[in-house]
Every structure is written in C-alpha cells, then in structure tokens.
Amino acid sequence: MERWRRGAFLLCRDWHAADDVVSVTVGRIFEKWRKVAAADNPDAYARRMLARAWADECRRSWRRELPSDDLPDGALPADHRIEDQQSLAELLDSLGPRQRAVVVLRFYFSLSVEETAEALAISSGTVKSQSARALTTLRSLANSPQA
Structure with a gap:
C-alpha cells in the first residue's frame, strides 16, 4: 500500500x-x-x-479543495532525505502529466512498455516516445548548472 x-x-x-x-x-x-x-x-x-x-x-x-497557508506541524521520519526528494520533485514537475505518468510507471513501478501502455490506455509507441522525450528533458535538466 x-x-x-x-x-x-x-x-x-x-x-x-x-x-x-x-x-x-x-x-x-x-x-x-x-x-x-x-x-x-x-x-x-x-x-x-x-x-x-x-x-x-x-x-x-x-x-x-483550495490550499491553506496554515499547515499542521509534524515531524519528518529520520530517514527522510529532503534534498534528494526535492530535486526529484523539481525534475518531475518539469514534465507534463502524460510524460510523468509514463516515467513513474516505467521506472518507479518497473512496468514494461506494454504494461504501461495498457495501464494508461495508450499505444506502446506513445509510451516509447513519451519515455524518450521525458528522459531527454530530465537528463538535460539534471545536468544543467541550476539543478
């Protein structure tokens, strides 16, 4: 879960x-x-x-719901790595929704091209092209001086 x-x-x-x-x-x-x-x-x-x-x-x-400026206080777990998660979050935010979905399903959930295509109800070719474009974007952003 x-x-x-x-x-x-x-x-x-x-x-x-x-x-x-x-x-x-x-x-x-x-x-x-x-x-x-x-x-x-x-x-x-x-x-x-x-x-x-x-x-x-x-x-x-x-x-x-609309976000609020008042957030509840709460402690983060000891193994919470803000730096790594923050940079990953920024990189993923640079992708569109479909590219983000393809990247998460392919590389986080380790689904095959066919499984990803079936999960998103798109063609295998679309998964491949969206993966390639997303990875190109992520690599260029990760290697840029701002990242």
Missing part, C-alpha cells in the same frame, strides 16, 4: 492528492474484487486502476 502511495505521489506531486487517489483505487478494487482476484496479475491490474484513478483526478481538478 505504501508503494502505491509513493507512486501516486510521484504522479500527483501532492501527498493529499496521492492519498485520495490511493483511496479511490482501494474502493474500486473492493467494488471489483472478484475481477481483480481472477486476473492473471492482480498487482498489475491494481496498478492500472491506480494510474486511471490519477488520470480521472487530473480531469476533475475543479473539485479539489
């Missing part, structure tokens, strides 16, 4: 939205449990549902 949450965060770039996406995914899995359990690869089926739940949330951005 935590892996789904971290993957959803990489897609959404917001922990609260990531929690919402995971919650929606878990609800959908519960509703379709027989179908999920009968799938050849239930984990892949669930990841596809997670990616589609995120895509649905992107289309419904008007329903989101």
Whole structure:
C-alpha cells in the first residue's frame, strides 16, 4: 500500500492528492474484487486502476479543495532525505502529466512498455516516445548548472 502511495505521489506531486487517489483505487478494487482476484496479475491490474484513478483526478481538478497557508506541524521520519526528494520533485514537475505518468510507471513501478501502455490506455509507441522525450528533458535538466 505504501508503494502505491509513493507512486501516486510521484504522479500527483501532492501527498493529499496521492492519498485520495490511493483511496479511490482501494474502493474500486473492493467494488471489483472478484475481477481483480481472477486476473492473471492482480498487482498489475491494481496498478492500472491506480494510474486511471490519477488520470480521472487530473480531469476533475475543479473539485479539489483550495490550499491553506496554515499547515499542521509534524515531524519528518529520520530517514527522510529532503534534498534528494526535492530535486526529484523539481525534475518531475518539469514534465507534463502524460510524460510523468509514463516515467513513474516505467521506472518507479518497473512496468514494461506494454504494461504501461495498457495501464494508461495508450499505444506502446506513445509510451516509447513519451519515455524518450521525458528522459531527454530530465537528463538535460539534471545536468544543467541550476539543478
């Protein structure tokens, strides 16, 4: 479950939205449990549902709550590496939603081109081209003096 949450965060770039996406995914899995359990690869089926739940949330951005300047205080875990996560966050923010989804599914969840295409309901060629463009963008930004 935590892996789904971290993957959803990489897609959404917001922990609260990531929690919402995971919650929606878990609800959908519960509703379709027989179908999920009968799938050849239930984990892949669930990841596809997670990616589609995120895509649905992107289309419904008007329903989101407005952010507040007042944040609750809370301690970060000792192994929380702000520097690494911050630079990764900035790099991922430079990508469009589809490229970000492809990168997260391909390289964070280690899905194949075909599995990624199926999860996002796009062609394998689109996954390959979006991956190539995203990696080119990420490499150029990571190697630039500002990064």
